[in-house]
Amino acid sequence: MFTAILHHTPSWVWLLLAGLVALGWSQSRDRLLTLPRATLLPLAMVGLSLYGLGSAFGWAAEPLTAWLAGAAAALAAVHVAGGWRGIEWQAAARRVFVPGSWVPMVVILGVFSVKFAVGVLLAMQPALRTQASFVGAAALLYGGFSGLFFSRGIASWQAGRHALRASRA
Template structure:
C-alpha cells in the first residue's frame, strides 16, 4: 500500500519536498539575511498550511478557530523563548546575522508530512473530512507549526527594531 501511495504522488509534491529540504539546509548554517527576506519562509509555510486546511476541511469556522488557537499559543511560546538570543541585528545594513538552526527544516518537514499524511488519510477514509475532532487536531497542529515560525520571526523583528532604536541619532540615516 505504501508503494502505491508513493507512486500516485504527483511529481510537483516531490519538487516541493526537495525545495523545503534545500531551504532547511540553508537555515542550518549561520548567515546574514536581509530583514525583508525573514518573512519568506514563514509566509510560504502559512500558505501551505492554510491551503491544506481549506482543501481538506473547507472554510470551516471550527478549523480556523483551532488553527488560530494553535498559532497563538505557539507564537507566544516561540516569542518568549531564547531562540534568537544569539542573533545580531545590523540596522545600518538592513540585515540580521542569524545563527544556524535545524528547527526551520524540522518545521517545514513537519508541515509537509502533516499535509501529505492528511491527504493520504482523507483519500483512504473520506469521512475524516467531516470529523470535527480530526479537523480540530490537524488544524491546531498546522497552527502550532505556523506559530513557531511567527514567534521566531516576531522575536527577530523586535531585536532588529531595538537595535535600530539604540543607534545614536547621528549614525541613523536621514
C-alpha cells in the same frame, strides 16, 4: 498499502519535498538578511500551512479557530522558552543576523508531512473531513508549525526595530 500510496503520489510532490529539504538545509547556516527577507520564509510557511488547512477543510470557523489556537500556543511556548536566541541586528551591514538552526528544517518537514498525511487520509477516508477530532487535530498541527515559524519572523523584526529605535535616540 504504503507502496500504493507512494505509487499514486504525483511526481511534483517529490520535487516539492526535495526543494523544501534544500530550503531547510540552507537554514542550518548563519545568514545576514534584510528585515523583509528575514520574514519571507516564516510568512511563506504560514501561507502554506493556511493553504493546507483551507484546501483540506475549507474556511469554516472551527478549523480556523483550532489553527489559531495552535499558532498562539506555539508562539507562547517559543516566547517562554526564549527561542530564537542569537537573532540580532548588525548595524554596520543594516541586516539581521540569523544563526543557523535545524529547527526550520524540522518545521518545514512537519508542515509537509501533515499536508501529505492529511491528503492521503482524506483520499482513503473522505468522511474524515467531517470528523471534528480529525479536523481539529490537523488544524492544531498546522497552526503549531505556523506559530513556530512566525515566532522567528517576529524575533527578526524585534531585533531590527529595537536597533533602529536605539539609533534614532
